[in-house]
Amino acid sequence: MLTTLRRASWLRAATLGIGLAGGAGLALAADPPKEEEVPFWAIGMPKGNTLAPVPSFPIPTPVDKLPVGKLKLPPGFKVEVWAGNILDARGLRLGDQGTVFVSSLFVAGKIYAVTDKGGKREVKTIAEKLFLPNGIEYYKGALYVATPKEITRYDNIEANLDHPPAPVLIYDKLTGEVPHGWKYIRVGPDGKLYVPVGAPCNICAIDDRHAQIRRINLDGTGEEMVALGVRNSVGFDFDPKTGDLWFTNNGRDWLSEDFPNDTLNHVSKSGNKHFGYPFCHQGNFADPEYGWGKNCADYAQPAQLMGAHVATLGMRFYTGTMFPAKYRGAMFIARHGSWNKSQKVGADVVVAWPDDKGGVAKVEPFLSGFIENNEYLGRPVDVMQMKDGSLLISDDHAGAIYRVSYTGS
Amino acid sequence: MTWSRGATVAAAALLAAAGAHAQPATDRFAPCASCHGEGGVSPNFETPSLAGQHSFYAITQLFLFRAGRRADEQMTKEAKAMSDDDLRAFSDIIGQLPPAAPFRPDPVDPARMTRGAALAAKHRCASCHGGDYSGEKQVPRLAGQREDYLGKALAEFKTGTRIGYTQAMNEALAGLAPSELPDLAHYLAHLGVVAPAPTR
Numbered sequence: 001m002l003t004t005l006r007r008a009s010w011l012r013a014a015t016l017g018i019g020l021a022g023g024a025g026l027a028l029a030a031d032p033p034k035e036e037e038v039p040f041w042a043i044g045m046p047k048g049n050t051l052a053p054v055p056s057f058p059i060p061t062p063v064d065k066l067p068v069g070k071l072k073l074p075p076g077f078k079v080e081v082w083a084g085n086i087l088d089a090r091g092l093r094l095g096d097q098g099t100v101f102v103s104s105l106f107v108a109g110k111i112y113a114v115t116d117k118g119g120k121r122e123v124k125t126i127a128e129k130l131f132l133p134n135g136i137e138y139y140k141g142a143l144y145v146a147t148p149k150e151i152t153r154y155d156n157i158e159a160n161l162d163h164p165p166a167p168v169l170i171y172d173k174l175t176g177e178v179p180h181g182w183k184y185i186r187v188g189p190d191g192k193l194y195v196p197v198g199a200p201c202n203i204c205a206i207d208d209r210h211a212q213i214r215r216i217n218l219d220g221t222g223e224e225m226v227a228l229g230v231r232n233s234v235g236f237d238f239d240p241k242t243g244d245l246w247f248t249n250n251g252r253d254w255l256s257e258d259f260p261n262d263t264l265n266h267v268s269k270s271g272n273k274h275f276g277y278p279f280c281h282q283g284n285f286a287d288p289e290y291g292w293g294k295n296c297a298d299y300a301q302p303a304q305l306m307g308a309h310v311a312t313l314g315m316r317f318y319t320g321t322m323f324p325a326k327y328r329g330a331m332f333i334a335r336h337g338s339w340n341k342s343q344k345v346g347a348d349v350v351v352a353w354p355d356d357k358g359g360v361a362k363v364e365p366f367l368s369g370f371i372e373n374n375e376y377l378g379r380p381v382d383v384m385q386m387k388d389g390s391l392l393i394s395d396d397h398a399g400a401i402y403r404v405s406y407t408g409s
Numbered sequence: 410m411t412w413s414r415g416a417t418v419a420a421a422a423l424l425a426a427a428g429a430h431a432q433p434a435t436d437r438f439a440p441c442a443s444c445h446g447e448g449g450v451s452p453n454f455e456t457p458s459l460a461g462q463h464s465f466y467a468i469t470q471l472f473l474f475r476a477g478r479r480a481d482e483q484m485t486k487e488a489k490a491m492s493d494d495d496l497r498a499f500s501d502i503i504g505q506l507p508p509a510a511p512f513r514p515d516p517v518d519p520a521r522m523t524r525g526a527a528l529a530a531k532h533r534c535a536s537c538h539g540g541d542y543s544g545e546k547q548v549p550r551l552a553g554q555r556e557d558y559l560g561k562a563l564a565e566f567k568t569g570t571r572i573g574y575t576q577a578m579n580e581a582l583a584g585l586a587p588s589e590l591p592d593l594a595h596y597l598a599h600l601g602v603v604a605p606a607p608t609r
Contacts, residue, residue, distance in 0.1 A: 039581075
């Protein structure tokens with residue numbers, strides 16, 4: 001099936017006259033190369049364009065060089081380095097005994113456990129040589145780890161940080177591709193594990209195993225589709241009042257510098273669960289190729305547009321009491337920062353307040369300052385509330401975790 | 410060659426201990442130069458030239474050697490002796506080496522150049538490595554690299570014995586036959602040096 005999709009996609013590129021080669025003054029041979037031969041993100045790249053995903057630097061930024069002094073927050077908030085030298089720090093989850101679990105992606109392929117020893121953070125690698133282990137969740141004593149292919153469980157993990165148990169395979173019905181294959185997983189208030197499967201491409205026709213968010217029982221049984229037409233979600237949370245799922249979604253590339261938007265979406269219990277991909281983007285724009293004959297009003301509408309190419313990732317509803325009362329029930333959302341845009345945007349954390357009608361009332365900046373001279377000083381990936389109500393923010397660019405607290409001064 | 414590379418291990422370890430970043434650039438490159446050549450122009454079989462290579466690519470490869478994710482006994486030993494600061498220092502030095510003509514390249518074979526150019530165009534090597542194959546950031550310069558090293562690297566990607574963070578290069582070579590790789594290596598090795606580089 002995938003082979004068919006890729007071939008079809010190549011033919012599309014050929015039809016549109018989109019070429020990626022410099023040409024070297026030679027005629028192309030009659031048979032086109034397989035699509036696997038160009039990186040997936042480059043499909044659809046206009047001729048002569050040189051934008052590319054931001055490469056990952058393999059060494060963390062030294063702690064004394066982290067840009068804490070350049071970061072901006074609303075009045076009364078303070079940011080500090082909570083832990084540094086954590087290469088490729090991505091997903092954040094909190095154990096019952098206070099262990100912070102940190103996932104990573106291409107560069108490190110590790111899962112870390114960070115513990116607080118009298119105000120100093122101790123970092124242990126508890127799993128390594130994993131392939132894109134971005135998705136983690138802690139639930140009832142166990143750590144769940146999702147790669148593009150499968151989900152495993154490490155039981156009684158906090159008591160065994162020095163000698164983690166062998167992982168138990170619970171689910172292997174994921175599609176396994178690298179493009180948009182890395183995961184973000186959460187256990188919902190229904191006790192089920194939510195797992196997305198992204199589209200294996202920038203834009204392509206999809207089958208019934210891609211571009212969706214599923215939920216499964218914790219033993220891997222009972223697979224159900226929760227949301228469809230979701231290009232690539234790498235962040236979601238559950239409204240503590242209603243239990244509803246809210247998720248972020250990354251919009252397609254190469255249409256325009258300014259378009260289409262990433263989105264924040266609300267899956268209501270009775271509403272439309274198809275969010276439009278690949279036919280419609282941001283709820284109101286039919287795809288130039290796949291959108292013909294489609295009416296975007298037929299698809300679930302985004303709760304909020306989040307900006308074009310900003311890479312909206314991890315998010316959390318705030319339930320703590322440390323921050324001023326207006327933040328309770330609001331969503332803190334990490335925007336990783338753009339690559340498919342000449343002037344970098346995002347690389348921040350914003351706050352979105354739900355209205356009482358299932359949508360979003362307003363969005364405000366929260367933590368920013370990670371872009372300097374069109375270069376990244378850091379790229380926020382995930383946000384997580386600590387027991388004291390402070391907020392941790394992971395940064396895979398610098399290999400650091402920041403803590404934001406409210407001091408009122 | 411094996412002898413000289415072995416000697417380098419000890420030198421690199423000493424250097425790492427002394428703090429590579431505290432010394433002048435030419436001294437700091439000296440342990441690399443014993444295998445990779447003066448100015449990074451390698452005279453040694455299957456040992457890559459580092460001249461004109463990008464620091465981002467260099468540090469990524471040093472990281473992969475150190476992590477045991479790129480197989481080369483000598484380079485892994487050397488990298489394992491390096492701290493993060495050493496990795497930064499060595500890659501910064503490498504990134505400052507200007508591109509240079511290769512060491513005694515084989516004569517140009519026009520028929521192989523034509524075949525290699527057609528392969529490079531058909532398989533869109535330039536889409537990542539640049540129209541003149543000079544690379545950028547984490548993507549290596551290929552133009553003017555040693556032909557035997559290019560052949561070795563291509564074969565390793567083709568057989569899957571070498572992978573990067575992902576299998577992007579392995580997939581990029583999916584449509585090439587092993588028998589086609591030598592012509593591609595011949596073409597890239599002679600670009601910009603004894604044959605004009607194509608323009609973007």
